Amino acid sequence: MTAPATTDSEHDAAPAAPDQGGRAPRGRYGVLALTAMLVVGLLLGFGGGLLTPGLTRPGDSSVEAGFARDMTTHHTQAVEMSLTAYRSATLPGVRQMAVDIASGQQGEIGAMQTWLRQWELSPTGSQPPMSWMSDGATVKDGLMPGMATPQEMAALRDAQGIEVDRQFLDLMINHHLGGIHMIDAVLGETDNAEVLRVARTMKSTQQSELNNLRQLQAQAKG
Numbered sequence: 001m002t003a004p005a006t007t008d009s010e011h012d013a014a015p016a017a018p019d020q021g022g023r024a025p026r027g028r029y030g031v032l033a034l035t036a037m038l039v040v041g042l043l044l045g046f047g048g049g050l051l052t053p054g055l056t057r058p059g060d061s062s063v064e065a066g067f068a069r070d071m072t073t074h075h076t077q078a079v080e081m082s083l084t085a086y087r088s089a090t091l092p093g094v095r096q097m098a099v100d101i102a103s104g105q106q107g108e109i110g111a112m113q114t115w116l117r118q119w120e121l122s123p124t125g126s127q128p129p130m131s132w133m134s135d136g137a138t139v140k141d142g143l144m145p146g147m148a149t150p151q152e153m154a155a156l157r158d159a160q161g162i163e164v165d166r167q168f169l170d171l172m173i174n175h176h177l178g179g180i181h182m183i184d185a186v187l188g189e190t191d192n193a194e195v196l197r198v199a200r201t202m203k204s205t206q207q208s209e210l211n212n213l214r215q216l217q218a219q220a221k222g
Contacts, residue, residue: 056192057119064195065121066132067186068112071202073129074144074182075105078175081148084156085168093216094165097209101172104205111198133185146178162220169217176206176213 058064082102089095116123130136130144143149148156148171156167183203190196 058121058192060121060125061127061132063132063186063189064192065116065119065125066127066130067182067190067195067199068115069123069125070129070132070144071179071182072109072112072123074147074175074179075109077147077153078102078105078172078179079109080153081156081168081171081175085164088159088164089168090162091165091216091220093212093219094168097172097212097216098168101209108198108202115194132189133182135185144178145181146175148175165216165220169213169220173210173213173217176210180206180210 079102082098085098086095086102089098113123129142141149152171156164156171159167180203183199186195186199187203
């Protein structure tokens with residue numbers, strides 16, 4: 001069922017409180033709360049990344065560095081999509097999923113950026129994106145596996161009503177599938193204990209979220 005449309009003025013009229021199900025509020029105050037959560041997640045990710053063992057230091061063209069850089073870019077788009085869904089989606093489950101994805105992946109971004117600093121490497125590097133993956137050359141239009149095109153991102157931002165939910169779910173399912181493909185690639189190549197630990201956690205989280213996303217997708221199409 002499509003939720004009744006609301007205006008920005010209605011959202012800004014008063015602080016939004018959580019509903020009876022404990023879901024995060026929307027509107028200006030809800031977005032501020034989510035922004036604060038993302039900052040906290042990023043800081044926690046930085047702290048978690050500091051646990052990285054320092055026995056070996058991956059080089060600029062290493063699998064580990066390529067994964068950290070490219071997955072940061074991949075995660076950044078997921079956070080952007082999730083913020084759009086949090087603001088505009090109509091299904092409570094979709095909004096909650098958006099919060100979970102945004103906060104979780106922001107924390108992982110913090111951890112990966114900490115690795116690069118500890119390895120004394122640039123956040124961008126000199127190698128082309130995806131060059132660390134054996135099938136990286138097959139990536140089209142410079143997009144990593146599962147990433148949305150600029151046109152798809154624009155359509156998501158412009159969507160209204162239940163179309164926000166549907167487009168977000170379609171895009172995020174593909175995004176997670178592409179992310180898992182990248183995670184499998186680094187799991188097959190690295191022997192860095194911290195990278196292995198975080199990558200395995202990423203995969204488990206995204207596989208679980210995929211199940212929930214597909215259930216929500218069926219609900220949105222119903």
